[in-house]
Amino acid sequence: MADLLALVEARLRTGLGEPDARAAVTFLGTDRIEVLRFTDGDVVRYATLGMSGQPMTDPTAALADPVKGPRAELVLSVRAGLADTDKVLRPLAVLAASPQVEGLVVAPGASLDVGEPLWPGAPFTSVLVAEPGGLVEDLDLDAPMDPVRFLPLLPMTPNEAAWKRVHGAAALQERWLNGGTDLRDPLRTSVSLA
Incomplete structure (x- = not known):
């Protein structure tokens, strides 16, 4: 797994540059999850490292395959300096550990909820997993290993998350696009859903 995670980190560095900070979180019964921070001008990106160490398996499968199955890491991008977004490290690690802890398969279109603000004062408790x-x-x-996919996370307000459950991820993304929503704004309000 260490060799795999070294390759994953190298791919993150290729795509995002050198990390300027990193933190590690370990949950009982799970592998260690790191969160790396990359700063690019006025945008800060947080990427998980460790989620891809094990393939995600269907919770209904009788046996978990230790080799085959989807692998992913999570990437969250926000505007710098508007909120204390560095506090997102633990919630991101919780989301990255969810396949091991809850048997989830994290895929584009899914909603992930941490049940608390992603950072202090954040209007978001959940994220939409993007393509x-x-x-x-x-x-x-x-x-036979599947590729590691780097899944962007788009923060959702509680109203947006509820609307998405009814209308679907594509419809919410269309609302954001039509509304000119800045999905990187850590303090943004909900898009018009009427």
Whole structure:
């Protein structure tokens, strides 16, 4: 796993540059999850490292395959200096550990909720998992292992999360696009859902 995570970190550095901070969190019964911070001008990106060490398995499967299955890391981008977003490290690590702890398969279109603000004063307790491939390219691994995908996270207000449950991820993303929503604004309000 250490070799795999070294490759994952190298891919993150290729896509995002050198991290300027990192923190590690370990939950009982799970592998260590690190969160790396990358600063690019007025944008701060937080990326998990460790979630991809084990493949995600369908919770209904009788046996977990130790090699095959989807692998991912999470990437959150926010505008710097508007809120104390560095406090997102623990909630991000919780989300990254959820496949091991809860048997979740994290995939584009999914909602993930931490049940508390992502950082102090944040209007968000959950995120929408977006399509990979924008910031960091997938990392292909030797067969039979699936590639590591770097999944962007888009913070959702409680109203947006409720609306998404009814109308779907694509409809919410269309609302954001039509509303000119700055999804990197750590203090933004909910998009108009009427």
